Amino acid sequence: MLRRHRSAYLLAAPSLVVLAAVFVGAMLTLLEYSFHEYVPGGADIPGTLATWAEFLTSGYHWGVVAETVRLGLFSTVVAALVGYPTALALHRIRRPGWRYAGLFVIFAPLLTSVVARTYGWELVLGDSGLLNGVLGGLGLGPVELLYQRSAVVIALVHILLPFMVFPILSSLGQLDPALDEAAGDLGAGALRRFVKVTLPLTAPGLLAGAQLVFALSISSFATPSLLGGGRVNVLATDIYDNVNNVDWPLAAVSSYALLILAVVALAIFGWLQRRTARAEQGGVTAAGAASRGVRGWGVWLALVYAFVLLPLAIIVVNSFSSVSFGTWPPPGFSTKWYANLFEQDGLGEAAMLSLQVALIATVITVAIGTAVATALVRYRMPGRSVIQSLVLSPTVVPKVAFGFAGFIFLHRLGLFGGTAGLVATHVVIMLPFVVIVLTAALMRADATLEAAAKDLGAAPFRAFRLATLPQVRPALIAAALFAFVVSFDEVDMTVFLLAPDQNTLPVWMFVYMQKYQDPTLAALSTLLIGAALIVAGLVALLLLRSGILATKKGNNE
Known part of the structure; x- marks a missing residue:
């Protein structure tokens, strides 16, 4: 037994060392720095509560916190209103092939660049964009959406919709069909069966999706920064502004305020999920609920697919525009923006750095991740739950907060501006x-x-x-592809970790979008969308082969 425990700890050791040295070290450094005070002129006073007092007594900062919560709540509610019927419609599709095609459409944009998706919504919602073009043609416009909270919410729902759909779809797959049938036999109509049976029993999935969407929306940086236009001030953008203003202690306090907000939200959702779990206890008397056919849900799915694919399609069309500003429809056709793309200074270096960091980080992550996953699944050693919690803990910390923490930590270690620090934080x-x-x-x-x-x-x-490896090889490859995409597209954290002479491709796109509005970015985004769709197809295929997305035969008939 002692030998088995030793083997388990050895398997988990590389991950624990990385997390302790990088993640815990960075967050403790950030906490220590929050007890500094910045004095204009470059002075820095350690060991004081002055910055915390400034934050807690400032109406402006409380307003930023309130706006962060509002953005999270609006995004979560809208994502739930769109995501629940979408999951229900996907669940009702009888043919697995069509169901997985629908999942592919919902999931594929998640693998495209966040800057590209944001740029797409700027083209749709802008004063001369598609929406105002259509409304103007109908005599109803224009309407001002860009650089408003509504624009940020729409883009966040588009980005985070998969995180709402998949947990609900999982809960729907575990429904006991006998309960719905019994309610129908007792005379309950479709609406009453949904309210009294389906909705309560799928509440855990709905809450899990809401928790993910809320946590990710309150910590989002690139989308509020680009689509908010300085009018939507949330904690993530406040941290970035404080860093640019060299007020690092205030940025540290804002980072921990965002982390506290995320932890409080996690606790609230956890309490709701425990109440829901107690309410639904009673067991399952049959196989998961069978699909009943799409029927009238096809129109809804078509609208959702259009919502998901619209900004991506607009990007592709705009990349061939003949003018240097976003307008709909484009007045002419041209490929000059693709030629202009390859003349941009620093683009090649940014792409190479992104590839280098993503490849190295993916190899390391898959190696140590496989080892610790094996330890958690195949061994029942003391402290297993603690190890699992530590391994998953980076998902709780907003990436903006960890990015700034890494910025301070790497500075103190003398590793800032190097590839090693980028790789370690990405891992x-x-x-x-x-x-x-x-x-x-x-x-x-x-x-x-x-x-x-x-x-x-x-x-x-x-x-x-x-x-064992042959059995999990498809999942291993899928995990590697997903990790590579996460690293390659990372903006919120990486923007803090680059020296002035460095750029990764997503950060280069972020900076370019802040400065220019010509279709050069559309040309680059089109190329990335094409590559992302290929990767998404490979990931879906490999997950299917691994059995992770497999459904019971009874569910598909």
Whole structure:
């Protein structure tokens, strides 16, 4: 037993070392720096509560907190109103192929650049954009949406819709069909059955989706910054502004305020989920709910697909515009913006740095993530829950807060501006996603094959390589692809970690969008969208082969 525990700890050790050295070290450094005070002129006074007092007694900062909460609530409510019927419609599709095609449409934009998606909505919602063009033609416009909270909410719902749909879809798949049938036999109509049976039993999935959307929306930086136009001031943009103003202590306090807000939200959603779990106890008497056919839901799905794909399609069309400003429809056709794209200074270097960081970070993350996932699934050692909580803890901390924490931490270590610091921080934010995917795959893998290999004399590593690795290889590749995309597209954290002479591709796009409005960015975004769709198809195929997205036969008939 002691030997098994030692093996488990050795497997978990690389991940724990990285998290302790980088994640915990950075967050503790940020906490210590929040007790400094910045004095104009460059002075820095340590060991004081003055900055906390300034934040807590300032009406402006409380207004920023309130705007952050409002943005999170509006985004969550709208995402739920769109996401629940979308999940219900997808669940009712009988043919698995059509269902996975729908999931592909919902999921694919998540793999495109966040700056590209934001740029697409700027083209749609701008004064000369598609929406105002249509409204003007109908005699109803124009309306001012860009640089308002509504524009930010629309873009965040577009970006975060998959995080609402997938948990609800999972809950719908676990429904006991006998309950709905019994309610129908007792005379309950469709609406009453939904309110009394379906909605309460799928509340855990709805709450899980709401928790994800709220947490991600309050910590979003790029979208409020680009579409808010300085009018939508939230904690994430406030942190960035304070860093630019060299008031690092105030940025540290704002970072912890955002973290506290995220933790409070997590606690509230956790309490709601526990209440829901107690209310729904009683067990399942049959297989998961069978699909009943789309019927009238096809129109709804068509509208949602249009909402998801519209900004991406507008980007592609605008990349061939003949004019240097966003207008709809484009007055002419031209490929000059693709030529202009490859003449941009620093673009090649930014792309190469993004590729370098993403590739190295992905290799490291998959290696240590596989090891710790194996330890968590195959071993029952003391402290397992603590290790699991630590591995998943980076998902709780907003990336803007961790990015600024890494900025201070790397400065103190003398690693700021180097590739090593970028790779280390990217590994931290990628690790939870890799572990989640691989844990699910390892739980489905047949452990007896590896045990049999060991009984026949194979060493532990050889037994894992020959017996378990082939079973989880599709999930392993999918996790690697997903980790690569997360790293390659990272903006919110990376924007703090780059020296003045450095740029990753997403940060280059972010800076370009702040300065210019010509379709050069549309040309680059079109190329990235094409690459992302290919990656999304590969990820979906590999997840299907791994069994993670598999459904029981009864659910598809």
